[in-house]
Amino acid sequence: MKRKALHVNLDVREPSVVELTVGDRVQLDRLNPARHGYVAERHGDLLAPGAHTVALQPGLYLFRTLSDTNLRVVTGGVAAGIAHSDKDKWPDPPPVRGDEVSGELPSLTIV
Numbered sequence: 001m002k003r004k005a006l007h008v009n010l011d012v013r014e015p016s017v018v019e020l021t022v023g024d025r026v027q028l029d030r031l032n033p034a035r036h037g038y039v040a041e042r043h044g045d046l047l048a049p050g051a052h053t054v055a056l057q058p059g060l061y062l063f064r065t066l067s068d069t070n071l072r073v074v075t076g077g078v079a080a081g082i083a084h085s086d087k088d089k090w091p092d093p094p095p096v097r098g099d100e101v102s103g104e105l106p107s108l109t110i111v
Contacts, residue, residue, distance in 0.1 A: 003066045006106045009081055010061040016076020021051045023067025031060040065106060072111045080110055 010018070020026070026047045029040040043061060044054065053074065071080055 003104060003106055005064045005066055006069070006108060007062065007064050007082060008069065008071075008108055010056070010071075011079040011081075012056045012058050012061065013077040013079070014058055016056050016078050017053060017074040018056060018076075018078055019051060019053050019070075019072040019074055020047065021070040021072075022047055022065055023049050023069070024065060025049065026063050026065050026069075028054065028061055028063045031062055068106045068109070070109045070111060080108065082108060 020028075028043045028047065030043045031038040032041055038060070040062065043056075047054075049067075056076070056078070071078075
């Protein structure tokens with residue numbers, strides 16, 4: 001079955017260190033306030049599958065993943081959640097012949 005992307009947001013309230021264990025390549029982006037909303041800016045290198053220790057300064061961060069992900073806060077203050085987009089408000093259109101049915105969402109585990 002096809003998997004949908006999980007959108008994870010991190011609200012870092014103080015300088016923090018987190019450990020992310022991911023099953024696919026992940027790009028962590030920092031969201032910077034802009035005139036009309038936010039602008040995403042790359043934070044660090046692309047993370048390969050496996051465990052990574054990442055230092056974060058206060059701010060908002062976002063990443064998308066197609067695999068189950070574990071997050072562990074080593075130090076600091078971080079609130080994590082799943083971001084919902086406007087697309088989530090509407091049901092997926094019925095599949096067209098040859099298309100796969102809508103997929104399942106990976107999970108986020110906070111330890």
